[in-house]
Amino acid sequence: MGMAASQARYLGLTARKTNTEYEGQQVNQERTALANQSAGLFNQMLALDVPTPPNATDYTKTEYVFTDYTTSESYTVNSILPNKDSDTYTVHYTKKQPEILANKANYKADGTGTNRFIFTEDDKNKGVYTIQFAGNSPKTISGPVQAPALTEDFKETDPENENINDDAYYFKFSDTATGTEYYILAASGEETTEEMVNRINAAGSLDIYSAESTTRDVMDFSNDAILTSAGDGTGRWSKITFTNADGTLVTCSLTQQTTQDEDAYNAAMETYQAKKDIYEKQVADINAKTTIIQQQDKTLELHLDQLDTEQQAIQTELDAVKKVIDKNIEETFKTFA
Numbered sequence: 001m002g003m004a005a006s007q008a009r010y011l012g013l014t015a016r017k018t019n020t021e022y023e024g025q026q027v028n029q030e031r032t033a034l035a036n037q038s039a040g041l042f043n044q045m046l047a048l049d050v051p052t053p054p055n056a057t058d059y060t061k062t063e064y065v066f067t068d069y070t071t072s073e074s075y076t077v078n079s080i081l082p083n084k085d086s087d088t089y090t091v092h093y094t095k096k097q098p099e100i101l102a103n104k105a106n107y108k109a110d111g112t113g114t115n116r117f118i119f120t121e122d123d124k125n126k127g128v129y130t131i132q133f134a135g136n137s138p139k140t141i142s143g144p145v146q147a148p149a150l151t152e153d154f155k156e157t158d159p160e161n162e163n164i165n166d167d168a169y170y171f172k173f174s175d176t177a178t179g180t181e182y183y184i185l186a187a188s189g190e191e192t193t194e195e196m197v198n199r200i201n202a203a204g205s206l207d208i209y210s211a212e213s214t215t216r217d218v219m220d221f222s223n224d225a226i227l228t229s230a231g232d233g234t235g236r237w238s239k240i241t242f243t244n245a246d247g248t249l250v251t252c253s254l255t256q257q258t259t260q261d262e263d264a265y266n267a268a269m270e271t272y273q274a275k276k277d278i279y280e281k282q283v284a285d286i287n288a289k290t291t292i293i294q295q296q297d298k299t300l301e302l303h304l305d306q307l308d309t310e311q312q313a314i315q316t317e318l319d320a321v322k323k324v325i326d327k328n329i330e331e332t333f334k335t336f337a
Contacts, residue, residue, distance in 0.1 A: 001334040006325045011319060015316045024307045027300050035295045045286050051275035054268035061261040064237065068244050077254075078219075080227070081236075086116035091225040091240065097213040102153035104210075107133045108140060110204045117228060129197060131184075132163065133208070144186045145195060147211075154183070154209045161185070161207075170209075171196075183209045218244075227254075 064077040078092045120303060131136040148166040155164050165328040185207065188198040200206060228239035241251040 006321055006328060008317065010321045010325060013314055013318045016276065017021055017318065020307050020311045020314065024304060026313070027304045027307065031297055031300050031304075033292050034300070038293050038297075041286050041290050041293070044321050045283065048279060050281055051272055051279055053272050054265060055269075056260060056265055056304075057263035059261045059263070060258050061269060062258050064240075064254045064257055065257055066240060066254050068252060070250055071244060073244075075252075077240075083223070086224075087226070088224045088226050090220070090221060091227075091242065092221040094217050094219055097218045098213065098215050100150065100153050101210075101214050102150065102157050102214045103210045104154075104157040105210070106205060107208065119127070129171070131171075133206070139173040139175070141171045141173045143170055143171040144196060147172075147183060149211075150183070150211050153211065158207070169196075171200075178212070180210050180212045183211065185209070192316060210313050255322045294327060 018025065064080075066075050066077075067073070068075065074096045075093045076095075078094060080088045081092075083090055090265050129141040132138040132140055146166070146168065147170055151164060151166050151168070155161075158164060169186040171186055172181065172183055186200070221244040224242070226241040227237045228241075230236045230238035236256055237254050239251055240254055241249065243249050
């Protein structure tokens with residue numbers, strides 16, 4: 001390679017090296033900008049308001065309760081409003097009203113013990129009738145008995161059965177685990193117990209009526225209740241006088257109690273859930289942006305490695321060309337020496 005060619009090559013390599021260094025500087029600036037964006041996202045995450053779930057103990061309410069001694073019904077006072085131009089009050093309350101949940105189910109006998117109807121267990125217990133159905137253990141049956149108080153309830157579950165009336169007889173058994181009572185319609189009472197048993201067993205299928213005692217909440221109010229102050233400086237009431245559902249004027253002792261305010265707690269929980277969803281969305285967005293920045297930084301890092309490799313190759317070639325130039329200079333000066 002001649003002197004001129006070597007110098008031209010050297011200048012070209014120098015220019016390439018300068019461009020590579022400049023491009024590397026640009027890459028580093030872009031990585032610095034990405035680092036600043038990542039730090040900004042991290043600070044943004046730190047500034048997020050992390051929602052805190054509500055504490056049930058923070059949501060309580062004080063309410064009055066009383067029991068009507070004439071009916072044994074329990075009342076919970078919801079609100080007390082003074083009546084205008086009167087010493088009486090309008091009191092809204094919720095009372096526990098007992099009721100019977102009646103139901104009807106039909107079972108078919110299979111003779112395997114899963115559904116076995118009325119039968120005598122053995123000769124020793126002859127006359128002791130039991131029933132087994134739906135895989136349950138045998139249960140002892142009492143009766144036949146009448147159940148006029150349940151006639152209307154059973155009639156609602158089986159309106160087409162004309163044999164359900166105040167004169168009807170039932171075999172009865174109980175589920176001690178649930179407290180539910182079960183009734184098997186026997187007959188009008190003209191048959192003997194044995195005849196009833198034989199007829200039911202021969203039918204191959206059995207209607208069983210259930211009666212479960214429960215209570216339900218009933219909203220009601222008294223618009224002329226009289227409240228008596230406790231007189232202890234607390235401002236609380238100690239007694240209420242009102243006319244109950246039976247038309248009886250009764251005076252009952254009021255008791256203050258603190259209970260959990262389910263409505264307020266549920267509202268706070270809904271608010272917390274909404275804030276939690278927003279917070280999780282913000283965190284997910286920040287994480288997604290951070291992931292993109294990391295991918296971009298990784299790409300720039302790879303490009304910087306490529307530039308570094310290219311610069312090393314250029315430097316190696318520059319050193320080789322410089323040696324050629326130095327050799328040409330040395331040979332030229334030796335010629336004219």
